[in-house]
Amino acid sequence: MSAPLVSLKGLRVSFDGQAALRGIDLDVAPGESVGLVGESGCGKSVTWLAALGLLPGRASISGSVKLDGQELLPARPQVLDRVRGGRIAMIFQDPASSLNPVHRIGKQITEALRLHRGMNGAEARAEAKRLLDQVGIPDAARRLDAWPHELSGGQNQRVMIAIALAGRPELLVADEPTTALDVTIQAQILTLLQELRRETGMALVLISHDLGVVADSCERVCVMYAGRIVEQVPTARLFEAPAHPYTRGLLGALPPLHGPRRPLSAIPGGVPEPWAMPTGCAFAPRCAMHVSACDANVPEQVSLARNHRAACIRATLPAPHPETVYA
Ligand SMILES: Nc1ncnc2c1ncn2[C@@H]1O[C@H](COP(=O)(O)OP(=O)(O)OP(=O)(O)O)[C@@H](O)[C@H]1O
Numbered sequence: 366m367s368a369p370l371v372s373l374k375g376l377r378v379s380f381d382g383q384a385a386l387r388g389i390d391l392d393v394a395p396g397e398s399v400g401l402v403g404e405s406g407c408g409k410s411v412t413w414l415a416a417l418g419l420l421p422g423r424a425s426i427s428g429s430v431k432l433d434g435q436e437l438l439p440a441r442p443q444v445l446d447r448v449r450g451g452r453i454a455m456i457f458q459d460p461a462s463s464l465n466p467v468h469r470i471g472k473q474i475t476e477a478l479r480l481h482r483g484m485n486g487a488e489a490r491a492e493a494k495r496l497l498d499q500v501g502i503p504d505a506a507r508r509l510d511a512w513p514h515e516l517s518g519g520q521n522q523r524v525m526i527a528i529a530l531a532g533r534p535e536l537l538v539a540d541e542p543t544t545a546l547d548v549t550i551q552a553q554i555l556t557l558l559q560e561l562r563r564e565t566g567m568a569l570v571l572i573s574h575d576l577g578v579v580a581d582s583c584e585r586v587c588v589m590y591a592g593r594i595v596e597q598v599p600t601a602r603l604f605e606a607p608a609h610p611y612t613r614g615l616l617g618a619l620p621p622l623h624g625p626r627r628p629l630s631a632i633p634g635g636v637p638e639p640w641a642m643p644t645g646c647a648f649a650p651r652c653a654m655h656v657s658a659c660d661a662n663v664p665e666q667v668s669l670a671r672n673h674r675a676a677c678i679r680a681t682l683p684a685p686h687p688e689t690v691y692a
Pocket of ligand 1: 380385403404405406407408409410411412421574
C-alpha cells in the first residue's frame with residue numbers, strides 16, 4: 366500500500382468505563398475505497414466519530430489517528446475544525462436530520478464553501494450549482510432555493526454529498542448512507558459515490574452492516590466484531606478465501622447471486638455486551654471452529670496474503686465452505 370492518508374493505530378474508546386473500541390488498526394490509502402462491515406454495535410461509527418473528534422466529552426479515547434503523518438489525538442479544536450468537512454468529510458444515514466430544515470439548500474452548500482474554500486457571494490452560488498449538478502440533482506439552479514422538506518430522501522442525501530464535496534475532501538466517510546432510502550435509490554447513491562471517487566480521486570470509507578453492499582462498492586473490506594477489526598481483505602479475495610469464521614458466517618448469510626435458492630445460514634447467538642466480553646476471542650462463543658485455545662488470549666491479526674490479515678488462531682487452517690459453516 367502507498368503511504369496511508371489516514372492511519373489509525375491502537376484506537377480505543379470507552380463510555381463510562383465500558384469499552385466500545387478495543388484497539389483498531391486501520392490504514393486508508395489515498396484514493397482507495399474501504400468497506401467497514403459488521404453487526405450493529407460493533408463500533409463502525411464510533412471508529413470514525415472518534416477519529417474526527419465528534420464523540421461526546423465523556424468518551425475516553427486513546428491510541429493514534431494520523432492524517433498524512435500528522436497526529437490528530439488528543440483532539441484539538443483548531444486542528445479538527447480544519448480537518449472536518451475539509452480534508453475529511455462524513456455523511457450519515459439520515460439526511461433529514463443532518464440538513465438544517467430552516468435554511469434553503471443553496472445556503473447550506475454556500476456556507477460550507479465559505480468556511481472551507483473562502484468563497485463568497487456569486488462565486489459560492491455558482492460553485493454550489495455546479496456541485497448540485499455533479500451529484501445529479503436535476504434543475505440545479507432552481508433547487509438552490511428549495512427547502513430540505515421539498516426534496517425526496519434520496520435528493521437530500523445527494524445534497525449532503527454535495528456539502529461534503531464542498532471542502533474537496535481527500536477522504537469521504539459514508540456511514541450507512543443508504544440505509545434510510547428505498548432499494549432503487551440506494552443503488553443510485555452507491556453508484557454516485559463510486560463515480561465521485563473516480564472523478565475527484567478522493568478515498569472512500571463506506572460503513573455498512575451489509576457485506577453485499579460493501580463488497581459491491583469497495584476494493585477492500587474490513588470486518589469488525591465487538592470493537593475490533595477481525596479481518597482485512599481485498600474484495601477480490603473475500604469470496605474465494607475468507608479467513609475469519611465471522612466473515613465466513615456473514616458470507617453464508619448473503620443471498621446467492623446465482624444457482625438455486627437455499628436457506629440463509631445465520632450466525633447463532635449475539636454480540637457480547639461490553640461488560641461481558643470473553644477473555645479470549647470475542648467471537649469464540651458463537652464460532653463453529655472454536656477450540657479451547659481460542660479462550661486463552663485475544664488473537665492478534667496474522668498476515669495471510671498481500672493486504673489480507675485476520676485475527677483468528679484458526680485462520681490458516683483449511684476452511685469449510687462459507688455456506689456450510691453455520692448451516
Ligand atoms: N454516545 C455514546 N454513549 C455511550 N455509548 C455509545 C455512544 N455511542 C456509541 N456507543 C456504544 O458504542 C458501541 C459501538 O457503537 P457504534 O454506533 O459504533 O456501532 P455500529 O457498529 O456503528 O452500529 P450500527 O450499525 O448500529 O450503527 C455500542 O455498544 C454503542 O452502544
